[in-house]
Amino acid sequence: MSYIGREPQVGNFQVCDAISVVNGQAAYTMQVSSVNVSPETANHMLVSLNGVLQAPGSSYTVSGSTITFASNLVTGDVINFIHILGSVLDLGVPSDSTVSLAKLTATGTKNSTTFLRGDNTFAVVPAGGITEADMYRLSANVSGDLTPISANLERADDATFAKLGTGVSVSSGVFTFASTGLYLIQVIPMFFFDGGADSNVNVLIQGTPDNSTYDDLATAECGGDQGSNKKKQGLAEAYFNCTNVSTHKVRFRSASMGSNTLLGETDYNKTTFTFIRLGDSQ
Numbered sequence: 126m127s128y129i130g131r132e133p134q135v136g137n138f139q140v141c142d143a144i145s146v147v148n149g150q151a152a153y154t155m156q157v158s159s160v161n162v163s164p165e166t167a168n169h170m171l172v173s174l175n176g177v178l179q180a181p182g183s184s185y186t187v188s189g190s191t192i193t194f195a196s197n198l199v200t201g202d203v204i205n206f207i208h209i210l211g212s213v214l215d216l217g218v219p220s221d222s223t224v225s226l227a228k229l230t231a232t233g234t235k236n237s238t239t240f241l242r243g244d245n246t247f248a249v250v251p252a253g254g255i256t257e258a259d260m261y262r263l264s265a266n267v268s269g270d271l272t273p274i275s276a277n278l279e280r281a282d283d284a285t286f287a288k289l290g291t292g293v294s295v296s297s298g299v300f301t302f303a304s305t306g307l308y309l310i311q312v313i314p315m316f317f318f319d320g321g322a323d324s325n326v327n328v329l330i331q332g333t334p335d336n337s338t339y340d341d342l343a344t345a346e347c348g349g350d351q352g353s354n355k356k357k358q359g360l361a362e363a364y365f366n367c368t369n370v371s372t373h374k375v376r377f378r379s380a381s382m383g384s385n386t387l388l389g390e391t392d393y394n395k396t397t398f399t400f401i402r403l404g405d406s407q
Contacts, residue, residue, distance in 0.1 A: 141207040148200040152193040155207060161190035164209045173205035174198075257290035257304060257402035263389025266317075273298030273331070273376035277389050281397070293400045300375045300398075302367050305406045311362040311399040312377055315388040316347050318355050327380040328387065328396075330363050336372045356388065368406045375400075 142156045155162050164170050167181035172192070179185050185194045192207065233239065233247030242248050265277040275298030280288070291303035302308065314328040327346045331339040345359030367373040377398060379387055388395045 139209040141209065144204045144207070146198045146200070146202045146204060149197045151195075151197045152191050153204070155190050155192055155209075157209075162209060163187075163190045169210045171206070171208040171210065173207075175203055176205060255289060255402060257292065257302075257306065257308075257400070259288045259290075259292035259400045260286070260394075261293075261295065261300075261398045262394050263387065263396040264391040265389045267379070267387050267389065268382065268385075270378075270380050270382050271298075272378040274328070274379055274387070278398075279391065281394065283393065290402070298376050300400070302370050302373070302400070302402075304402070305367050305370060305373075306402040307404050307407055308365045308367060309362060309399075309401040309403055310342070310365050310375055311360070311397075311401075312343075312345055313358060313360050313397050313399075314345050314347075314379075315356060315358045315395040317386040317388050318357070319384050319386070326382050326385050326387075328359065328361065329378050329380060330361055331376050331378055332363070332365050333374050333376075334372060336374060339376065364403075366407050 139157045139162060141162065142159065144153050144155075147153075155164075164187055167185060167187040170181060170187070170192075172179040172181075172185055174184075174194070179194075181187075183195065185192055187193075198204075231241060231245040231247060235241075235247050238249055239247040240250055260281045261278055262281055263274075263277050264279040267274060267276055278295055278298070280292070293300045293302055295301070310330050310332075312328055312330055316326050318326075325346055325348050327344050329344045330342045332342050333339045342363035342365070343361035345361035347357040347359045365373070365375060
């Protein structure tokens with residue numbers, strides 16, 4: 126390629142510190158500013174001894190930061206200079222702590238919570254896996270049609286239970302999320318049918334986007350055999366997109382219960398309410 130003016134130079138060009146000859150010694154350490162340097166190979170150097178350029182490989186060899194002449198030098202010999210040329214199209218290895226962010230042209234905020242992406246942009250480390258999971262249960266039986274179910278609610282507290290993250294909080298039967306996100310909501314109710322004429326009972330998941338108006342999202346419905354006392358369990362689940370923890374909330378209601386009972390137990394799970402954050406809100 127042709128250039129107007131001087132052709133650009135490429136490589137890591139360094140001039141070694143002056144080296145004093147030791148009588149009867151062939152090997153010497155190369156340094157730049159008192160720091161050891163290691164050329165790519167002997168062919169990437171210009172070495173002058175007693176005013177004569179030396180032939181790489183035959184007049185001297187290199188191993189790491191050590192140059193070894195073919196024969197021992199004696200008093201009166203002078204190492205005029207050692208120029209390290211670097212490698213063509215190779216800037217060499219920068220010294221520690223010499224490459225600044227400006228040289229990387231990185232954007233974004235550098236701190237303990239971010240990482241440098243391949244496009245030289247600092248970004249927040251994405252959360253890995255599920256970050257919130259919680260479970261509540263009925264600690265005792267409740268009866269009747271309830272909107273919402275607010276009595277006898279407790280977080281599961283068995284010796285092996287643990288919530289993940291902050292968990293949800295509940296007040297007067299209304300559950301509030303600790304963080305926004307897309308949640309899987311489940312209710313598994315256990316019903317006791319008293320043998321009366323009622324054939325169907327329900328527990329429903331309800332959600333609100335404005336902390337006021339609630340919609341039915343899913344229902345767990347069970348039918349009882351008339352004339353017999355039986356326990357049955359249902360299941361209902363829904364995805365709930367919480368984009369604002371102040372306004373997006375969940376509650377549960379029972380319907381068509383008649384004289385039947387929704388069962389609870391404080392020592393283990395019978396009727397449960399589960400909240401799992403699957404990922405970011407959409």
